[in-house]
Amino acid sequence: MPPSGITAVDAAAKGMKLERYASGGALLLRRATSAKLVSASSHLLFRATVLATLALVFLFTLHYPSLLSRSFHLSAGGDAAHPSSASHRSLLMSSSSSAAASYGGAAWEKEMRRSARPSRDGGISVLVTGAAGFVGTHCSLALKARGDGVVGLDNFNSYYDPSLKRARQALLASRGVVVLDADINDGLLLEKLFDVAAFTHVLHLAAQAGVRYAMEAPQTYVASNVAGLVSVFEVAAKHADPQPAIVWASSSSVYGLNTDAPFSEDHRTDRPASLYAATKKAGEAIAHTYNHIYGLSITGLRFFTVYGPWGRPDMAYFFFARSIVAGEPITLFRAADGSDARRDFTYIDDVVKGCLGALDTAGKSTGSKSGKKSGPAPLRVYNLGNTSPVPVTRMVAILEKLLGKKSNKRIVTMPSNGDVPFTHANVSHAAHDFGYRPTTSLEAGLRHFVDWFVEYYKLDTKIVKGARSSAAAKPAKKKKAAAASS
Numbered sequence: 001m002p003p004s005g006i007t008a009v010d011a012a013a014k015g016m017k018l019e020r021y022a023s024g025g026a027l028l029l030r031r032a033t034s035a036k037l038v039s040a041s042s043h044l045l046f047r048a049t050v051l052a053t054l055a056l057v058f059l060f061t062l063h064y065p066s067l068l069s070r071s072f073h074l075s076a077g078g079d080a081a082h083p084s085s086a087s088h089r090s091l092l093m094s095s096s097s098s099a100a101a102s103y104g105g106a107a108w109e110k111e112m113r114r115s116a117r118p119s120r121d122g123g124i125s126v127l128v129t130g131a132a133g134f135v136g137t138h139c140s141l142a143l144k145a146r147g148d149g150v151v152g153l154d155n156f157n158s159y160y161d162p163s164l165k166r167a168r169q170a171l172l173a174s175r176g177v178v179v180l181d182a183d184i185n186d187g188l189l190l191e192k193l194f195d196v197a198a199f200t201h202v203l204h205l206a207a208q209a210g211v212r213y214a215m216e217a218p219q220t221y222v223a224s225n226v227a228g229l230v231s232v233f234e235v236a237a238k239h240a241d242p243q244p245a246i247v248w249a250s251s252s253s254v255y256g257l258n259t260d261a262p263f264s265e266d267h268r269t270d271r272p273a274s275l276y277a278a279t280k281k282a283g284e285a286i287a288h289t290y291n292h293i294y295g296l297s298i299t300g301l302r303f304f305t306v307y308g309p310w311g312r313p314d315m316a317y318f319f320f321a322r323s324i325v326a327g328e329p330i331t332l333f334r335a336a337d338g339s340d341a342r343r344d345f346t347y348i349d350d351v352v353k354g355c356l357g358a359l360d361t362a363g364k365s366t367g368s369k370s371g372k373k374s375g376p377a378p379l380r381v382y383n384l385g386n387t388s389p390v391p392v393t394r395m396v397a398i399l400e401k402l403l404g405k406k407s408n409k410r411i412v413t414m415p416s417n418g419d420v421p422f423t424h425a426n427v428s429h430a431a432h433d434f435g436y437r438p439t440t441s442l443e444a445g446l447r448h449f450v451d452w453f454v455e456y457y458k459l460d461t462k463i464v465k466g467a468r469s470s471a472a473a474k475p476a477k478k479k480k481a482a483a484a485s486s
């Protein structure tokens with residue numbers, strides 16, 4: 001130890017001087033001197049480390065309030081009582097990317113209120129997220145048509161052709177439904193919307209869809225299906241007054257590696273086969289938490305491969321139709337045991353009825369902004385499927401008939417990419433609780449899809465329409481068509 005009052009720097013300097021002056025002197029003195037030098041150096045290092053740490057702490061303390069104030073600044077005008085929601089928001093959104101700054105003013109508020117206002121007695125007022133998506137568009141149209149109020153939001157991302165989403169937005173606008181360009185992670189905008197319009201319900205359909213794409217872009221699934229869901233629940237639980245009831249899109253994929261069929265809500269869902277499925281399963285667990293703590297009324301709907309007009313171009317029936325028309329090859333996945341992959345393809349109109357039934361029977365939330373709940377609120381989950389799985393090869397055969405063109409098939413064993421060999425819904429709970437009864441066969445549903453597809457993409461109707469009407473007149477014999485297509 002250096003004598004008290006002498007710094008390590010002093011001691012080191014002294015040791016150096018001693019050694020310098022002792023040139024040619026005793027070895028003992030040199031050894032003692034170098035020992036002192038080592039000791040002094042280690043003390044020097046120790047003190048320098050302490051000083052550096054103190055400096056870092058000082059700098060952090062100087063900057064920390066500004067980090068905090070940024071979070072709280074982001075929540076300005078929102079609910080300052082919930083710093084957690086503010087920091088969540090600052091994680092995903094910067095203040096400049098919040099659409100709240102670009103929306104507002106008397107005219108905008110008036111427009112939101114107009115769109116949100118029901119036109120029938122007893123109508124509901126619904127905030128539809130993912131409103132320019134496939135299911136979102138159809139549900140928004142159906143709600144509006146029966147006299148409910150609807151405000152939509154959508155982030156118009158480019159997962160698939162955004163021009164299709166813009167066309168859906170234009171269709172909705174023509175029916176008096178506003179769809180805002182906004183992200184569900186934009187808590188500020190969600191709060192603003194709830195300040196302007198007293199939504200009784202949220203139909204939360206915004207999500208990152210697609211089973212196989214999850215291997216390419218895993219983070220987008222977490223951002224939309226987990227963080228985005230939390231963002232919606234946060235605002236509904238802590239800001240909306242009164243709290244709305246929430247109906248949201250889960251997925252048949254939560255059944256994952258379950259082999260019991262038909263899939264019932266009571267079956268295991270703890271073996272998801274894809275990250276997409278895992279994020280939907282996580283959503284169901286998160287729903288339980290928000291229901292339990294905040295008294296939010298929450299209904300999860302497990303959709304089974306929904307298809308139809310205005311559908312999603314990333315789904316097989318849609319891009320197969322495109323490829324067939326273009327004369328390009330399609331790849332069909334076959335299960336590892338050699339059987340055809342099968343899906344419980346569910347027509348959009350049936351799903352829309354299920355969504356509206358779920359909204360109508362949702363039951364009220366029991367919590368309040370103050371954080372107290374008056375009692376338990378409903379927490380429900382339902383399958384919305386068609387109850388009759390069809391081999392994908394059969395789906396292709398129907399498309400070929402409707403489009404009047406054979407496909408060029410390549411059949412491969414299902415890659416290990418999150419896909420599951422079959423899905424099959426038991427819908428008895430949805431039937432019991434809100435009268436859900438799917439009525440559309442795959443043949444009829446795909447005919448509606450192809451009609452729209454031909455019209456929307458302005459295909460050569462001379463060839464395609466003739467083929468479709470003859471297919472409609474003579475329904476294909478199921479087994480022969482399936483064999484011909486494989």
Ligand SMILES: O=C(O)[C@H]1O[C@H](OP(=O)(O)OP(=O)(O)OC[C@H]2O[C@@H](n3ccc(=O)[nH]c3=O)[C@H](O)[C@@H]2O)[C@H](O)[C@@H](O)[C@H]1O
Nearest residue numbers: 209210211251252253303304305315316331332333341392
């Ligand atoms: O119910 C759901 O919860 C999910 O449904 C949908 O997933 P899936 O049922 O997998 O639909 P989709 O991709 O159309 O493949 C259909 C069939 O074609 C087979 N398939 C697919 C691609 C291909 O190139 N070849 C092929 O044979 C494939 O093996 C499968 O058998 C939604 O996309 C998803 O977002 C989610 O909502």
